[in-house]
Amino acid sequence: MSVSAVYPRCVPTRSRLIALLAVAAAAIALAGCSAAAPARPVAAEGTAAAAPAGRAKPQVVAIGDSIAFGKGVRPDEAWPALIAAQHGWTLTNLAVSGSGFVKPGWNGDTYRQQVDTALGLHPDYILIAATRNDRGQDPALVASSADELLGELHDTFPRAHIIGITAVWGADKPPATVATVDGIVQEAVTDVGGTFLDIGYPLARHPELVQADGIHPNAAGERIVATTIEDRLAPLGVTS
Structure with missing residues (x-):
């Protein structure tokens, strides 16, 4: 009326x-x-005031391969989910099985597509893993892609904490090409002021921690990977 x-x-x-x-x-x-006269409803004012509280939990994005994705285990058992739960972060896991900086994954995506998706989010933390999937790729192409993608992430989210980790290998001895990939990713991460964690090979000589394919960690193996990452993060003061 x-x-x-x-x-x-x-x-x-x-x-x-x-x-x-x-x-x-x-x-x-x-x-x-x-x-x-029409006025902003009290509920609307409350919603606006509470918006920051709605993001009270830091947001974390994971970029990675099948091990970060959690192939063969539940989503909450993959190492990014375990890290997020440990710190009280809200996780968006963009990892794709088979993918790398250069190597396309099962759906044809590389880390390029994962980063493109991440650029539309608002992460406080970015987890990015070197991967065994790039070990057979041209190192120059891996380096070019890593530099480009890490640069874009840093330029778009200058306040986000970028955390890189070495490739997760299985129970057998990794080839030298994996160390090459790790070195490339480490340089790209540190060049943009990120933190790079050398977690070694925590699954080495522990076949009981990997699945029957000999590649992917089982739930216990994912926990070991997450614990190793936490051990490297602790001295750096990374908290929730």
Whole structure:
């Protein structure tokens, strides 16, 4: 219902008394209009004020391969999920099985597509893993991609903490090419001021920690990887 329907428009008359009464009525009408004027609902104000609290948990994005994705285990058992739970972070896991900086994953995506998705988010932390999947790729191409993608992440999120880790290998001895990939990613991460964690090979000589394919950690293996990462993070003061 409009204000004019509730408070009829006051029309001047020939009588001074009626005019005075009309002025008084208009004043009352204006007071009524002020009280009835549309205002931002209290709930909306509360929502706006509470928006920062809605992001009280730091946001973390994971970029990686099948091991970061958690192939063969539950999503909450993959090492990025375990790290996020440890710190009380909210995780967006963008990892794709088979992917790398250069090597396309099962869906044809490389880390390029994962980073493109991450650029549309608002992460406080970025986890990015070197991967065994790039070990057979041209090192120059891996270096070019790593430099480009890490540069984009840093330029877009200059306040985000970028955390890189070495490639996760299985129970057998890794080839030298894995160390080459690790070195490339380490340089790209540190060049943009990120933190790079050398976690070694925590699954080496522990076949009980990997799945039947000999590559992917089982749930216990993922926990070992996460614990090793935490051990490297602790001295750096990374907290929730």
